[in-house]
Amino acid sequence: MAVNIDNLAQLLNATLDVKQHRKAENALKEEAKKPKYSLALLSIVSTDAQPPNTRLAAALAFKNFIRNSYVDEEGNYKLPLEEVTTIKQELVGLMISSPSTIQTQLGEAISLIADSDFWERWETLTQDLVSRLSPTDYKITNGVLEVAHSIYVRWRPLFQSNDLNREVLHVVGTFGEPFIQMLSVADQQIEANKDNSTALKGWLDTMSLLIKILYDLSCQDIPPVIETHLKSITLILHKYLSYTNPLFDGEEDEATPLETLKSDICDALQLLANKYDDDFGIYVQEFTNNVWNVLSSVGPQKRFDILASKALQFLTAVASVRRHAEIFNNEQVLATIVEKVILPNVALRESDIEMFEDEPIEFIRRDLEGSDTDSRRRAATDFLRKLLENFEMTVTQVVFKYINHYLTLGKTDWKAKDTAVYLFLAIAAKGAVTAAHGVKTVNSYVNVVDFFKEHIASDLVADASAEPISKVDAIKYLYNFRSQLNKAQWDGAIQPLIQNLASSNYVVYTYAAIAVERVLFMTDDQGQHILGRADIQPYAKDLLEHLFALVEKDSSPAKLQENEFLMRCIMRVLIVIKEGVLDCGIESILNHLIKITNVIKENPSNPRFYYYHFEAIGALVRFCSNSSQVDLLPHLWAPFSYILNEDVSEFVPYVFQIFAFLLELNPTSPIPGDFKVLIDGILAPGPWETRGNVPPLARFVSAIIPKAAAEIVAEKKLELILSIFQRLLSGKKTEQNAFDILEAVVGSFDAAVLDPYFGTIITLVFSKLQSSPTDSYKSRVARFFHLVSARTESGLGVDFFIKHAEAIQAKVFTPFYLTVILPTTGQFARPVDRKLGVISYTKILCESTAFSQLYVQKGWGFTCNHLLDLLKNPPKVAAGFGDEIVHEADVDDIGFGIGFTPLNTCKRGHRDDFADVVEVDKWVAEYMKAANVRHNGRILTIATERLTPEAKQFLAPYLQ
Known part of the structure; x- marks a missing residue:
């Protein structure tokens, strides 16, 4: 059925309405399955009669469709070739003729297509762009250059490779000379239009885009065409660095x-x-x-x-270049730099104070997170630090004259003191200021603790009437130099820091939350928290209640989730106090978190906030799920089931991680009744179509299979589970999730249940082994084999595996065992995997008919030698869920909103199907001796015949 353009336009409009957007987006997903959906979107974008918002929504939907549905993981087209060709023919011209807001979206779409197709599957593009350049119409030319820049800018962060070099050479070969000519054209047009405001702005934009493309073309290596024309290019750069025009005077x-x-x-x-x-x-x-x-x-x-x-x-x-840096190496020159460049650019301006008062969250993000990379303060600081790197003593002496001057003024002028503190922060820190530890290395010519005591501490403990920015400077000082304070100093500083959370000023209490959270995050060389549970427990209850009150101050969805720093602090307190949360009013904390969930689920808008929010819930699950004081599932069920029913896509992956973790933490308890209603939904194809859902869904299915094994068989749901396994195995990015499910299946059902399906499972696994598999794939295949081989008590075992493998292809088992299983098992790194290998090998040697008859000549001996290798360092598997310390990922490394973000508080423990086997070498000895008796000495006989004297000697303690 074809796409109805009018209906599609209505749906696009509905996505802009907060009340309708969820339903409209789900309806759009259905439309996207219809043929030529992408072309229908482009048709709306190109129709001037459509409202601007509808056209923009169509451009955005087109970009997202291209991101998800243009090519698969292997780079193959998911769309018909005819549709792909039409998109490429229409897109460039459409972008060039579109308004700027739409141009941005279509430019990103072109960049996404270029990622997979440029240049070899779209080799006409560069020539097409060159042919559209106009020496007289800046609008057309700027559209062309926007497209070119959106493609070439992708090269900037990439590492050099032959493929990349070929792509750049292809572009330079076609685009290089026209690019040089356009520099001259733009220069002439700027001159010709110096009194025509509109045209002048247009041609200055052209020159800007050309300079951006100069950067793109030169970011990997300097192309010959630019090297040849470098002198004339530098003349243009000089000219426009100095260029002025009275038409631009008066702008503020x-x-x-x-x-x-x-x-x-x-x-x-x-x-x-x-x-x-x-x-x-x-x-x-x-x-x-x-x-x-x-x-x-x-x-x-x-x-x-x-x-x-x-x-x-x-x-x-x-x-940064030492020979050029020497031009700054003079006390007088450095003093001029500080006075004329550094000070004017680090001093607080009216616009900073306005932002502090009117847009506090934006002020904080720019100041703390480095999102102010283009701010004067940040750039001036980076320049000063680079000079400090080269001339530490001279720069410190020069800057300290100004610090002392501004400290004197600061006794009556808080702005002057702010400048002094900022200058000190700039020169005291050496190297990068890390997110985890703040300043790690300090300028040897300063003393940060003494400076704090003399000039900063009084602002930290000042009463509410103190200037808020001075308070912020004091808190930020502690935040930056947190690694320079020892445990005793922090014991004294933490309480005054926490007290600043009571400030009525948004920036002050947020900075206090940021600093408290980072201090609680810090660990010593042994990985233990500097301030642990015992240090924070006395304040924890009041601290959490106060933080929740700050979060919930404004209950509208957008405002409530605005301040991720407060939620991050809540999360950190919960992680550090662990089970101590039970003494802090667990019901109240849970109710706060559920209340917040119920508000933000209506319109998730801050990915960082809700990531920390679900980490906080995960911390409660991790530390309290086995407590008799609180039953978490009944509390979480209502908000979480709403999220799943309404498909609040941002939250679904988090919900399934938490649900899976609840199941894993109680492996022996029966399946909770509520969870049974989820089984049908998660076995339908729909939820698996969203890439970010796959890892948590696979984990949830893996956790529920052992608990619901009887129902799965009775209700004939195993085929649905195995079809999901098949689907996930076919994708490179999902094959590990496929094995998670397969291991749960093999670990939960006996041979009678698996027999009808096992041949198909092995066929799928083997066929992927044929096409240059990754080491991680081979590792999962080996683990799967060992799990089957070790589960002899369920009628499985290596003979079961061999029977099904040989039914597919005669004599296939021997090369599979010799080239995949034996070498891969030897490379197992995790103790739990090596333990499984030991159990599997032991049972192969003791129980397998095939190995005692068919493969007895070589296979038995090979297996025994590999077992003995594993036993030279018997694997010891730690109980529980890994580290006691929870290290959540650095937010800047997380692709928020793109795909899947793991919750570290809900990190899955290792899968150990033989948790009852604790001392592996002892178990092997007991098992082998019993089996040898059971088989009338057969194992000892084979060992005597098939092993070398050294191997016999090593095996002897396990058999005698």
């Missing part, structure tokens, strides 16, 4: 195209200075003077912020 807040162009030039200069000193070194001195003049001429207005920071980043790049 927004950067004009002129500032944007100068910023892009500084970016390109930074690349050339960092990467191509041999070619570009002769121009560095001149550009340094030029950029210095730019910095000296820009005012404090916000429009110059990015330009100032980019200019400072170029100077930082110059200071």
